[in-house]
Amino acid sequence: MFRRVYYCKNLVNVAFLSTETATVVKQQTSIQKFRERLKNDTSRGILTDTFGRHHTYLRISLTERCNLRCTYCMPAEGVSLTKRDGILTTDEIVHIASLFVKEGVQKIRLTGGEPTVRQDLVEIVGRLKELEGLEQVAITTNGLTLTRQLSTLQRAGLDGLNISLDTLKEDRFEKFTRRKGWPRVMAAIDLAVQLGYDPVKINCVIMRNYNDDELVDFVTFTKDRPIDVRFIEYMPFSGNKWQQNKMVSFQDMKEMIRKVYPEFRALENGPNDTSKAYKVPGFVGQVGFITSMSEHFCSSCNRLRITADGNLKVCLFEGKGEVSLRDALRSGASEEYLREIISGAVLRKKKQHADHLEEHVYSERHNNRNWSSKYKGNIHARERSTTKLSAIRQFSTLTHVDTKSGKASMVDVGEKQISNRIAKAKGSICVGETICRLIKENSLQKGDVLTVAQLAGIMAAKRTSDLIPLCHPLALNYVDVRLTLNETLNVVEIESEVRCTGKTGVEMEALTAVSVAALTIYDMCKSVTPRYSMVISDICLLSKTGGSKGNFNR
Known part of the structure; x- marks a missing residue:
């Protein structure tokens, strides 16, 4: 998308606006007017977002590689890495950094992966320190090779460092990182203190x-x-x-x-x-x-991030909306155009990580x-x-x-522990006064609505993996679906309980039982009253027990 937009000047703003934002802009004003408004708003600065946050701190990842395999960070075999020609070069890193410093960035932190595995680290630190206006260059490192590099890095101008260390016990270090090296990390800490950090x-x-x-x-x-x-x-x-x-x-x-x-x-x-x-x-x-x-x-x-392959991330936890500064640079983009891309990304930054979390x-x-x-x-x-x-x-x-592929896949539960799992769900369907009376009298043409719906719910729970593609087939120990006719509200209230002994929970089975029971009532009663008059609602999980994540009760 970027290359197509880059050479199509009439759509230039779309390169740095999300689809939703671009649509809103088109509805409110022309693209050209919006572009002029951004250009003329010099007081805002391209690193200030719509919530008034001015970004003065840039974190640049130098590599995706790491010489440890920390258990909470990555699998033992490592991860798929970007090809070497896809990683930012030294010149590209300095070019991008200089642009951000001109716009007000005062501190740059070099990260990874593990930044010390990159051979040009000292050169990068030295060249960054030459940028006018930049107050601090720091690194975050696991410290494994730092004792032989830190003195040189300090002479190059390194102002500060963070050393990652999750244990003060050598045996635990090897267990956590799947590598040896705890004494070297401790020596690096001592050396950093001696050098005056x-x-x-x-x-x-x-x-x-x-x-x-x-x-x-x-x-x-x-x-x-x-x-x-x-x-x-x-x-x-x-x-x-x-x-x-x-x-x-x-x-x-x-x-x-x-x-x-x-x-x-x-x-x-x-x-x-x-x-x-x-x-x-x-x-x-x-x-x-x-x-x-x-x-x-x-x-x-006040933080922005550049990934090792050159993407600008305005939030650590915001996967969408990254823009590739690497591709822009390698396509010959002007500094003005790079500023527009950066500005657009910053303007898209949200107030916080996500909305409507409770849902x-x-x-x-x-x-x-x-x-x-x-x-x-x-x-x-x-x-x-x-x-x-x-x-x-x-x-x-x-x-x-x-x-890796970005495609849907089933979760591997092979390593999970077998435990007793129970889930309960509920829902309701508003049927109206006429249907409520007919259900009570059991005089509907299609038969006993509540009994048929109960059986349908039980059968659906047992067939959940056939209905929902990524659910695991489970051997259920027990399924119960209960339907109650609430004559005061003209509602059928539905509750389900599902049990199994297995490696994954039965929340979906309980929810499917309630959903299909409600749909069965809808189908059996739709000929009696206008179909739009019945409303299925309030389907939700009531409780679940079992599994490593513990219990839940609504």
Whole structure:
């Protein structure tokens, strides 16, 4: 699409507007007027979005490759990588960076993959430091090879670094990363301190029953060192098989730490800080919490991202709407045109990660975003609810879509544990006064409506995998469909319960039973009254038990 639009000047704005936005623009004003409005609005700046957020922080991924295989990050065999000629070159990185710096970016962080596996890292750092107006160049690294590179990087101008480390125990490091190297990472931290980096930031992803027992150890680690340990709430993204019951919330982490350090207190934060700063009085270093899941910080976000293959991402969790700056550069786009592309992408940035989140809760049997486990600890119900919705807000990958091909695929449940699964659902169909009376009298021409609908619902539950393509066929232990005639409201109320012993849940079977029972009533009664007068509504999951994601009750 980009190349076609690039050479068709009359459609130039469509290159950086979503289909919906472009349609609205065409309805409200001409494309030419809209383009002129953007050009003339010099006070806005191309890095300011429609919510007034000015983006001064750019993260550039230098590579998709990594020399670790962290269990929560990628499969042991690795992932499919973009071909080398699809990755941004050194010149392209500097070109893009210089454009953003001219527009107000003050800080650039180099990431990966693992940025230290790129051989021209020192050159990139040095050339970025030459950009007028850029105040800071930093990297995020796993530290595995940093001891032999850090001195050179510092001479090139590297201002700051974050080192990823999820455990202070060597055996756990090898288990988590599927590689050796813990002593080298610890040596890199010590070297960074010796070279005067203050603070040395350590990124630590905390997971329940994984490394949450080391929270206090990490806090203690800051006692005599200028270390800023940043505890990151476990976040969902494509391929990491995220589970809510593995997440340790910000509130939970604070409670665990205060059992040992009751004086653990909050510090003042800057307006764009993603980390909530805390400190034990008297300690040299400090601690921060990155609460992407439980308390998102979208309103103050000032970050943009460039992927290793040259796509501009305005939000980490926004998969749609990426624009390829690489393709624009390689097609000979002018700087003015690049500014238009960037401006359009920034203008499309949403207020927060997603809207209407509640509609997606508990909606699919195989959906990794089921929020069923309740948080442990003394967190109020309101905080739990906020945490759930904030977590959903972060997730944007469909589990029934193959990440390589982009096509629909069935979820592999082979590694899941067998457990007892129960799901209950409900729904209703408003039939009106006449049909309600005929059902009660059992005088409809097609027969006993409630009995036939009950049988249809039971049969449908047993045939769910034939009706819904990506559902797994299950051997059900029990199906019950109950229909109640509510004469006061002229409604048939339907409830179902489905049980099985298996590796995946029966939510879809319960919902299918209710749906088909309601449709059967509709079919048997449609000849008596105008068809539009009957309304099927309120079909939803009532409860589910079993599985790694825990239980849910509406």
